[in-house]
Amino acid sequence: MRNRRYLDQRLKLHHLRVAEAITNQRSLLKAASVLAVSQPALTKTLQEVEEILGQRLFDRLPRGMRPTEAGGVFVQTARRILAELRRLDDELERIADPAGGAVALGALPVAASGVLPGALSRLKRSHAGIRIQLQQGRTEELLPLLAAGDLDLIVGRLYEPALADGFQREPLWEEPISILAHSAHPIFGLDAVTLDALRRYDLVLPTVSQRVGQEIDFLLDLLGLEQASSLRASSYGFIREMLHATDLISVMPRLMMAGDLLRGTLRVVPLPVPAPPRPAGLILPRKRALPPAAQAFVEALRAHVREIGERGITAITGDDGRAGKSDRTREDGTP
Template sequence: MTVRRYLDQRLKLHHLRAVEAIVAQRSILKAAAVIGLSQPALTKTLRELEDILQQRLFDRLPRGMRPTEAGLLLAQTARRILAELRRLDEELDRLADPEGGTVAVGTLPVAATGVLPGTLTRLKAAHPGISVRLEQGRTEELLPKLAAGEIDMIVGRLYEPAVPDGFPREPLWEEPISILARAEHPIFAVRKPALEQLRRYDLILPTVSQRVGQEIETLLDMLALEPTTSLRSSSYGFIREMLHATDLISVMPRLMMAGDLLRGTLKVVPLPVPAPPRPAGIILPRDRELPPAGHAFIACLRAHVAEIGQRGLAATTTEARAAPPRARRQPAPQPA
C-alpha cells in the first residue's frame, strides 16, 4: 500500500538540518550543539520528522545514534538540498556583485599548508571580491561533500580510488617526500651528502595521516634512517621552528614548507636515491560546472604552482596547467 506523506508540504528546512547534523555527529547532544538547539528541542524535531516520514530514522544505542537505511537516505537528500540552497545564496551574491562570488575548496592537509597560502594571496590580489570557504579533511571525507555540492573541488595529493568514482582528476604538480633542513645547515657543506652524513643528524617528523605516514616510512627505510630516536609532532609551527633553530632535519612532503622554501630559509637536501612520485592536483565535480569564482581560484593555483616549478621546488604537469578545468576526464594517477 502506497503511503502519501506530502513531504513537499510538511518537510521544513529545520528538519533537514537536524537529520544531517545527527548523521554527521552520531549523537543528539553533539548535533544539538552544532546547530544551536537544546537537546530536548532537537529530540522533539526528530520525533516530528519520524512521524512525517512514518519511518524510524535512527537506532538509539547506549553511546550515540546509528542511522537506519531511511535515515541515511534522508540525510543524503538533505545534504543535496542544503548545498543547493547555499549555492543559490552564493549565486545571488554574484549577481549583486559580478566581481565577487564564493568558491568552496576541500583541501588535504599538505596542500593546506603548502600551495594554498600562496594561491589565496594571488586570488586576493587579483579578485578581492571573491570569498573562499575552506574545508580540510581526507579524500574519503571530502568526496561525498564534492558529490553533494557542498564544495566545488578538492585540492591535494591524488590517490587512486579503490573503485572508479567518476570524478575528473587533474594532476598539476608533484609533492615528493623530501629531506628538509635550514639553509645554513652543515649538511649543505657537501654538494651530495652520503647516507653516513645524513645519519649524523636527529630527525623531527610530522605526525600525519596514515597514507602520508606510510610514504615517509618507506623513504626512511630506503635511506636506512633510524626513526625510533626521532622527535615527532603534529604541529606544523613547532616543526618549522625546530628546523630553523637547530640542526634537526625532517622527512616530509616538501611542499608542507613551500613558503619557507620559496623564501630560502629552508632547503631540500639532495637525496642519494630517487624519491617515489606523488602526484597532486585537483578533483573536480562529475556532473556540474564550476562557478566563475572556482575558475578564478584554479587560475591562481596554476600560477602559484608554476612559480614553484620555476624555482625548482617541485615538478609540474605542463599539460594540466594548459588545459581548461573541465577538459581533462581521465582515470586517477597511480599512487606512490
C-alpha cells in the same frame, strides 16, 4: 494505490536540517547543541518528519543514532537541497556584488600548509572580495562533503580510490618525500652528499597521517637513518623553526614547506635516492559546475603551481595531462 505523502507541501527546511545534524553528530544531544535548540524540541521535530515520511529515519543505539536505510536516503537528499540553497545564496550575493562570491575548499594537510597559502594570496590580490571557507581533513573525511555539495572542490594528494567513486581527479603537481635543511646547512658545502654524511645529523619529523607516515618511514629505512633519537611534532611551525634555527634535517613531503623553498631559506638535499611518485592536484565533482569564485581559485592555484615548477622546486603536470615524474630527492625536482 499508495497514499501520497505530499512532501513538497509538508516538509520544511528545519526538517532537513534536523536530519542532517543528527546524522553528522550521531547524537540527539549534540545535534540539538549544534542547532541551538533543546533536545525535546529536536526530538519533536524528528517525530514530525518521521510521521510525514511514514518511515523511521534513525535507529536508537546504546551509543548514539544510526540512520536507517530510509534515513540514509532522506539525509542524502536533504544535503543536496541544503547545498543548493547555499549555492543560491552565493549566486544572489554574486549578482549583488559581482566582485565577491565564496568558495568552499577542502584541503589535505600537506596542501593546506604547502601550496594553499600562496594560491590564496594570489587569489586575494586578483579577487579581493571572494570569501574563503576552508576545511582541512583526510580524503575519506572530505569526499562525503564534496558529494553533498558542502565543498566545491578538494586540493591535495591524489590517492587512487579503491573503487570508482564518481569524482574527477586532476593532477597538477608532485609532492615527493624529500630531505630538507636550512639553506646555509653544512651539508650543502660538501662536494657530494653521502649517506654517511647525512647520518651525522639528527632528525625532526612530522607526525602525519598513516599513509604519509609509511612513505616517510620507507625513505628513512632506505637511507638507514636512525629514528629513535629523532624529534617528532604535529606542528609544522615548530618543525620549520627547528630547521631554520639548528642543523637538524627533516624528511617530509617537499611542498609542506613550499613557502620557505620559494623564499630560499630551506633547500632540498640533492641526494639521488628513488622516491615513489606522489601526484597531487584537484578532486572535483563530475556533475556539478564550479561556481565563478571556485573557478577563480583554480586559476590562482594553477598560476602558483606554475611558479613552483618554474623555480625548479617540484614537477608539475605536463602537456599530456599526466603529472610529471619526480622520483628523486634532487633539488631541482627532476629524475
